[in-house]
Amino acid sequence: MILSLLWLLPSALAAQPSAPDPISAPLRSLDFGQLNFLHTTDTHGWLAGHLQEPSYSADWGDYISFATRMREKAEAQGQDLLVIDTGDRVEGNGLYDSSEPKGVYLSDILRHQHIDLLTSGNHELYKQNTSEAELFTTVPNFRGNYLASNIDIFHPTTKELVPLAPRYKKFTTKKQGIRIIAFGFLFDFTGNWNNTVVQKVSSTIKEDWFQEAIRDKEVDLFLVIGHVPVHSPEYQAIFKEIRGTRWDTPIQFFGGHQHIRDYARYDSKAFGLASGRFMETVGFASIDGLNTPKSKHLSSAVATPIFKRRYIDQNLFSYYHHTGLDEQSFPTQKGQNVSRLIAKARTDLHLDQVHGCAPQELWMSRVKYPSPNSLYTWLETQVLADSLKDENRVNIPTLAVVNTGAMRFDIFRGPFTQDSTFIVSPFTSGFRYVKDVPYDKAQLIVEVLNKQPQVLQASQEDDSPTTLAPPEQLAYSEDVVASNWPVSSDQIPLSRNDKLVPGYTTEDDAGKDGDDTVHEPISFYRVPNCLQVLLNNATETPETVDLVYIDFIEKYVVLAAKFAGLGIDIAKESDVYMPHMSLTNLILNWVKKNWKC
Numbered sequence: 001m002i003l004s005l006l007w008l009l010p011s012a013l014a015a016q017p018s019a020p021d022p023i024s025a026p027l028r029s030l031d032f033g034q035l036n037f038l039h040t041t042d043t044h045g046w047l048a049g050h051l052q053e054p055s056y057s058a059d060w061g062d063y064i065s066f067a068t069r070m071r072e073k074a075e076a077q078g079q080d081l082l083v084i085d086t087g088d089r090v091e092g093n094g095l096y097d098s099s100e101p102k103g104v105y106l107s108d109i110l111r112h113q114h115i116d117l118l119t120s121g122n123h124e125l126y127k128q129n130t131s132e133a134e135l136f137t138t139v140p141n142f143r144g145n146y147l148a149s150n151i152d153i154f155h156p157t158t159k160e161l162v163p164l165a166p167r168y169k170k171f172t173t174k175k176q177g178i179r180i181i182a183f184g185f186l187f188d189f190t191g192n193w194n195n196t197v198v199q200k201v202s203s204t205i206k207e208d209w210f211q212e213a214i215r216d217k218e219v220d221l222f223l224v225i226g227h228v229p230v231h232s233p234e235y236q237a238i239f240k241e242i243r244g245t246r247w248d249t250p251i252q253f254f255g256g257h258q259h260i261r262d263y264a265r266y267d268s269k270a271f272g273l274a275s276g277r278f279m280e281t282v283g284f285a286s287i288d289g290l291n292t293p294k295s296k297h298l299s300s301a302v303a304t305p306i307f308k309r310r311y312i313d314q315n316l317f318s319y320y321h322h323t324g325l326d327e328q329s330f331p332t333q334k335g336q337n338v339s340r341l342i343a344k345a346r347t348d349l350h351l352d353q354v355h356g357c358a359p360q361e362l363w364m365s366r367v368k369y370p371s372p373n374s375l376y377t378w379l380e381t382q383v384l385a386d387s388l389k390d391e392n393r394v395n396i397p398t399l400a401v402v403n404t405g406a407m408r409f410d411i412f413r414g415p416f417t418q419d420s421t422f423i424v425s426p427f428t429s430g431f432r433y434v435k436d437v438p439y440d441k442a443q444l445i446v447e448v449l450n451k452q453p454q455v456l457q458a459s460q461e462d463d464s465p466t467t468l469a470p471p472e473q474l475a476y477s478e479d480v481v482a483s484n485w486p487v488s489s490d491q492i493p494l495s496r497n498d499k500l501v502p503g504y505t506t507e508d509d510a511g512k513d514g515d516d517t518v519h520e521p522i523s524f525y526r527v528p529n530c531l532q533v534l535l536n537n538a539t540e541t542p543e544t545v546d547l548v549y550i551d552f553i554e555k556y557v558v559l560a561a562k563f564a565g566l567g568i569d570i571a572k573e574s575d576v577y578m579p580h581m582s583l584t585n586l587i588l589n590w591v592k593k594n595w596k597c
């Protein structure tokens with residue numbers, strides 16, 4: 001990754017004269033301890049980093065150099081460093097989605113990082129080929145380090161149900177001799193393909209192997225990694241189960257899935273870190289004052305260990321700062337080779353091929369919905385309105401419903417590339433429809449879907465619902481939410497020359513000082529679960545409509561239809577709409593036609 005003068009600026013600001021000087025960007029430092037961690041989660045294929053956002057512009061090769069330098073630094077101080085990844089490595093970027101078969105370049109890049117412990121996310125399990133790629137490629141690539149405490153897979157050859165990877169692992173750290181038992185969980189996910197089985201966390205922790213593991217007396221730290229939100233019933237249950245048996249053994253959790261920076265305090269000796277999404281963030285955590293055989297011998301043990309956390313902006317400026325190195329001394333040979341491998345993969349996959357040029361920024365959550373700069377407003381009023389048409393259903397009033405979670409990232413003004421195609425919406429789900437749905441019932445279905453607690457948005461559990469709440473019980477608010485975004489910085493003194501770059505201003509269970517980079521806050525607005533748009537020249541209130549929806553949300557539409565008293569079984573009555581057309585391709589075709597450069 002090359003460091004240029006304007007590299008720390010968001011692309012939207014890069015051309016402006018008042019751009020902040022990157023050198024003055026204030027950074028909070030990392031407090032090393034006996035045991036240190038680097039954590040990634042929900043990388044979703046973004047191993048090339050963010051080409052349009054300098055704050056997150058380092059790549060997986062740079063991260064490899066960073067982890068190496070951090071390990072060298074820790075070990076030189078007689079401390080340990082572990083590298084963790086908690087899943088959703090796939091789906092969401094051209095580097096993964098653009099190859100045939102998907103993921104061949106990605107897995108070959110990923111494996112060069114030394115990852116000490118990793119788990120699966122839900123995205124590794126949506127499809128049969130993805131989970132089998134985990135079984136046959138990722139698990140062997142990280143042999144002994146991949147954990148699957150609650151995931152089994154039907155082995156494609158033997159047809160036997162086997163653990164995707166070992167349930168847990170016991171090991172001792174190199175420098176400090178810390179005895180660790182580690183587990184690797186997935187939240188209570190039910191949207192997996194039927195070749196895998198995800199056991200509920202609450203029943204997994206009652207199994208003999210787990211109960212025996214937490215009764216092991218020769219343990220200084222329990223390490224729970226997982227594709228699980230750190231504030232979740234699943235992690236509460238694991239915490240309680242371990243604490244019930246081991247009242248004072250420290251527990252460190254690492255989580256993900258919600259795509260946010262977050263830190264949870266379970267008690268004075270148990271904390272959990274979640275490290276964002278899309279290679280924007282590398283999480284850092286440290287523990288000092290652990291009771292180990294070595295510290296007992298040296299009588300340096302303390303009553304309560306000290307837990308720390310930091311959210312590192314994934315760029316070279318942060319990496320140089322935290323390692324105390326520079327452009328010459330920072331990169332490792334391996335890191336540079338991997339950066340070259342990424343560049344070559346991007347070339348082979350034509351990821352810079354331009355399909356059109358976006359005339360403006362389109363935001364997922366930085367602006368209100370609906371509004372002229374809302375990505376969802378654009379999807380409704382431009383893309384769906386122009387392009388969602390089945391040639392066998394012409395001139396039939398149609399109500400289309402799309403889950404907002406199908407849209408994964410903002411669009412920046414300028415080139416819309418092969419890469420953008422998958423960054424914006426990578427999913428291969430098609431469209432289905434039911435005919436002759438009374439319009440009032442169709443509207444009630446959407447209303448019911450939108451009053452559910454965010455089940456269909458990105459980063460929410462797409463758990464199979466058995467019931468849906470009536471619309472009047474749940475309120476949807478489109479107000480600004482301060483969900484780990486905009487609060488002003490504290491504790492780090494700013495000089496008059498400091499001009500802040502917009503970015504994360506996280507508030508978590510440990511306070512407001514978690515982000516390494518002090519940012520200017522960004523507003524964040526909620527969006528509904530589903531968009532709806534009337535198509536085919538429908539009058540304002542047609543009598544009946546074709547109800548069109550993305551097949552990914554069918555199970556919710558079925559329940560909402562029952563709730564709305566539609567009286568038909570949507571799953572049985574529905575048919576394919578626009579055969580072989582995914583939302584990804586619908587958007588791409590629209591861009592090619594409408595966004596000339």
Ligand SMILES: Nc1ccn([C@@H]2O[C@H](COP(=O)(O)O)[C@@H](O)[C@H]2O)c(=O)n1
Nearest residue numbers: 257405406427456457458459460462552
């Ligand atoms: N075919 C799919 C798959 C997923 N989604 C959306 O993604 C959300 C889950 O993503 P995470 O990264 O948060 O695990 C899911 O809730 C859906 O909103 C989709 O739309 N289509």
Ligand SMILES: [Zn+2]
Nearest residue numbers: 042088257259
């Ligand atoms: Zn994710």
Ligand SMILES: [Zn+2]
Nearest residue numbers: 088121122257
């Ligand atoms: Zn997830």
